[in-house]
Amino acid sequence: MAIDPKSLDAPFTALAAFDWGGDVQPLAAIDAAVIASHGDAALRADLEKRLADLLGGKAPSAAKQYACRKLCLIGTAGCVPALAELLGSKEESHMARFALQQIAAPEAAAALRKALGEVAGDLKIGMIASLAARRDAESLPALTALVSGDSTVAAAAAEALGMLGTPEAAAALAAAKTSGVAAEAVVDARLACAEASAKAGKKAEAKSIYESILKAVGEAPATHRGRAVRMACQRGMFAAMEG
Amino acid sequence: MAASRAFQPSSSRRDFLKTAATAGAGVAAPYVITSKALGDATTPPASDRIVMGGIGIGNMGAGDQGAFLGMKDVQYVAVCDVRTRWREEGKKRADQRNGNGDCAAYVDFRELLARDDIDAVHIATPDHWHAIMTIAACRAGKDVYLQKPETLTLREGPLMVSAARRYGRVVSGGSQRVLDDYRGIVNPCWAGEVGTIKELDIAVGGPSMPCYLPAVPTPPDIDWELWLGPAPQQPFNPGRCDGNFGTGGGSWRSYIDYSGGSLTDWGAHHFGGAIFAADLRELQPSKVVYHPAANGHPAYVSVEYPNAVSIHHNRPHPLRPEKPSVAHGDAIRIYGDGVKREAKAVPLYRNGVGSIYADFLECVKSREKPFRDIELAANTMMSPHMIGIAYRLERSLEWDRQTQAFKGDAEANRLVDRARREPWII
Numbered sequence: 001m002a003i004d005p006k007s008l009d010a011p012f013t014a015l016a017a018f019d020w021g022g023d024v025q026p027l028a029a030i031d032a033a034v035i036a037s038h039g040d041a042a043l044r045a046d047l048e049k050r051l052a053d054l055l056g057g058k059a060p061s062a063a064k065q066y067a068c069r070k071l072c073l074i075g076t077a078g079c080v081p082a083l084a085e086l087l088g089s090k091e092e093s094h095m096a097r098f099a100l101q102q103i104a105a106p107e108a109a110a111a112l113r114k115a116l117g118e119v120a121g122d123l124k125i126g127m128i129a130s131l132a133a134r135r136d137a138e139s140l141p142a143l144t145a146l147v148s149g150d151s152t153v154a155a156a157a158a159e160a161l162g163m164l165g166t167p168e169a170a171a172a173l174a175a176a177k178t179s180g181v182a183a184e185a186v187v188d189a190r191l192a193c194a195e196a197s198a199k200a201g202k203k204a205e206a207k208s209i210y211e212s213i214l215k216a217v218g219e220a221p222a223t224h225r226g227r228a229v230r231m232a233c234q235r236g237m238f239a240a241m242e243g
Numbered sequence: 244m245a246a247s248r249a250f251q252p253s254s255s256r257r258d259f260l261k262t263a264a265t266a267g268a269g270v271a272a273p274y275v276i277t278s279k280a281l282g283d284a285t286t287p288p289a290s291d292r293i294v295m296g297g298i299g300i301g302n303m304g305a306g307d308q309g310a311f312l313g314m315k316d317v318q319y320v321a322v323c324d325v326r327t328r329w330r331e332e333g334k335k336r337a338d339q340r341n342g343n344g345d346c347a348a349y350v351d352f353r354e355l356l357a358r359d360d361i362d363a364v365h366i367a368t369p370d371h372w373h374a375i376m377t378i379a380a381c382r383a384g385k386d387v388y389l390q391k392p393e394t395l396t397l398r399e400g401p402l403m404v405s406a407a408r409r410y411g412r413v414v415s416g417g418s419q420r421v422l423d424d425y426r427g428i429v430n431p432c433w434a435g436e437v438g439t440i441k442e443l444d445i446a447v448g449g450p451s452m453p454c455y456l457p458a459v460p461t462p463p464d465i466d467w468e469l470w471l472g473p474a475p476q477q478p479f480n481p482g483r484c485d486g487n488f489g490t491g492g493g494s495w496r497s498y499i500d501y502s503g504g505s506l507t508d509w510g511a512h513h514f515g516g517a518i519f520a521a522d523l524r525e526l527q528p529s530k531v532v533y534h535p536a537a538n539g540h541p542a543y544v545s546v547e548y549p550n551a552v553s554i555h556h557n558r559p560h561p562l563r564p565e566k567p568s569v570a571h572g573d574a575i576r577i578y579g580d581g582v583k584r585e586a587k588a589v590p591l592y593r594n595g596v597g598s599i600y601a602d603f604l605e606c607v608k609s610r611e612k613p614f615r616d617i618e619l620a621a622n623t624m625m626s627p628h629m630i631g632i633a634y635r636l637e638r639s640l641e642w643d644r645q646t647q648a649f650k651g652d653a654e655a656n657r658l659v660d661r662a663r664r665e666p667w668i669i
Contacts, residue, residue: 021457102657126665224384228410
């Protein structure tokens with residue numbers, strides 16, 4: 001059933017003032033329009049613009065969360081600038097990523113990479129997580145630069161390199177100078193890279209990673225963690241030989 | 244995993260037994276060798292017991308803890324919960340069973356996972372934490388008993404399976420009902436009496452909904468930030484985080500950021516029982532069919548498996564066969580062709596033990612896969628998750644097991660997973 005965009009004026013007016021505990025009934029029309037817009041480019045573009053415009057205004061956080069959830073489903077490159085504006089906000093960054101992570105357009109990845117260089121701490125980890133989820137190969141240099149020392153950011157960057165799983169990511173991890181929590185993350189990420197190598201038929205590369213980790217872990221690790229890592233290497237080498 | 248990474252102490256389990264002192268928010272206590280620790284005629288000595296801790300210790304967590312406390316081969320040493328009441332009550336139950344005051348109590352699961360003396364954990368937090376905690380536990384070298392529904396998104400299942408396999412961990416899903424409650428339909432199906440199964444009906448509630456409950460002051464007895472964890476930042480409201488079993492509002496099971504709703508909550512049991520009865524646990528659906536509302540009947544969704552078996556969720560009465568071959572009340576109805584097939588042995592708990600909890604412990608010792616191994620659990624949960632996505636999009640979908648993605652539907656693929664709030668990453 002075709003939806004007249006004018007019929008959405010009142011629901012979007014209500015949305016602009018929507019806060020926690022507010023009446024959700026007017027939002028049902030927007031919910032329905034989002035679903036109905038599948039295959040209707042004009043309606044979808046209209047919805048995307050209205051939702052993106054709301055993000056730039058003074059709408060309450062509940063309204064902005066609602067808009068991000070809808071853009072997660074229908075967003076295109078068109079709404080990326082509005083979402084990108086929120087990436088540096090402690091309150092809104094996650095919901096902006098909630099949408100951006102799922103928008104396939106390269107502009108979305110570019111916005112996340114740009115923010116990666118601008119934000120710090122947990123927000124930076126957020127950018128890393130979303131870029132990793134997108135398997136964004138262009139993030140490799142930035143991620144490589146972050147895998148250093150003992151910090152949760154370095155650990156997240158290592159994790160992301162493991163998710164990339166490419167030979168370049170494996171090389172960056174092998175060269176990383178880390179300690180503590182980041183060093184553990186490097187080991188986990190290298191195991192992921194070894195599995196990716198083995199799956200790609202690069203058995204020698206996989207074996208090399210496993211042997212390197214085994215050497216560091218030692219013959220008889222004293223901890224559950226150490227034994228689990230050793231087991232991961234042994235199982236991985238066996239699987240690589242079998243496969 | 245950056246923020247959920249557990250720091251590993253250098254001491255071994257036996258070192259810990261000599262010098263035990265817990266860290267952080269834990270209740271530190273000197274270790275004393277008691278008769279309970281040394282064992283007796285019915286209880287193994289402490290060094291032979293499985294040392295366990297529990298994460299998420301209210302509601303079902305309390306039930307799971309009670310089951311493990313009742314096992315003689317469990318040494319229960321730690322609880323973790325972001326709510327003071329659950330944490331204190333969980334510690335009290337363990338201390339009563341242990342006859343001392345030594346059970347440590349943590350707010351942050353990372354501190355519990357950092358203890359190298361702990362061999363295994365049970366997890367019964369809200370669903371949005373399951374994958375993060377399970378993967379962190381596997382990396383810390385712990386075995387895991389995980390309450391159902393094991394996953395919140397389609398992508399989480401393969402990640403958890405990968406972690407379990409990579410680190411050689413025993414990870415059991417936690418639906419005690421699949422084998423215990425549904426034998427009345429499982430046995431005739433596996434005995435071949437139903438014949439070739441073509442269709443199943445499951446009646447259970449629908450998917451979860453967004454939550455916009457109003458903000459109220461956060462009480463001092465909950466770490467709200469840690470309760471939310473990877474979920475979107477939203478204000479405290481008791482109805483948002485209550486652990487009651489309702490799914491119509493007023494519990495976390497109602498809301499999309501924390502749960503798949505009744506469809507995955509009770510659905511984990513009903514789909515689990517039906518999929519087990521029809522021997523579909525190794526498979527994943529290949530099609531999801533959305534049936535729009537028509538002729539006065541509400542919309543419903545079916546999943547189709549590669550072997551041409553269909554499961555219908557809430558198919559209206561007039562549209563389904565009048566008489567099933569076997570049924571569990573009106574919750575599960577199974578239709579076979581009635582042509583007797585060769586019987587297969589029903590997979591049971593290991594060594595004939597009587598519960599899914601004991602099955603897990605048997606597998607911790609033997610290193611075999613448990614009855615509800617995480618891969619089977621993740622496969623099972625895919626049906627209700629896919630059905631939920633079809634309801635949201637109001638259209639049919641096709642699933643490619645190889646790529647773990649919906650075919651030709653970019654929007655549906657946006658719902659395969661979701662961005663987690665920083666600093667959580669899996």
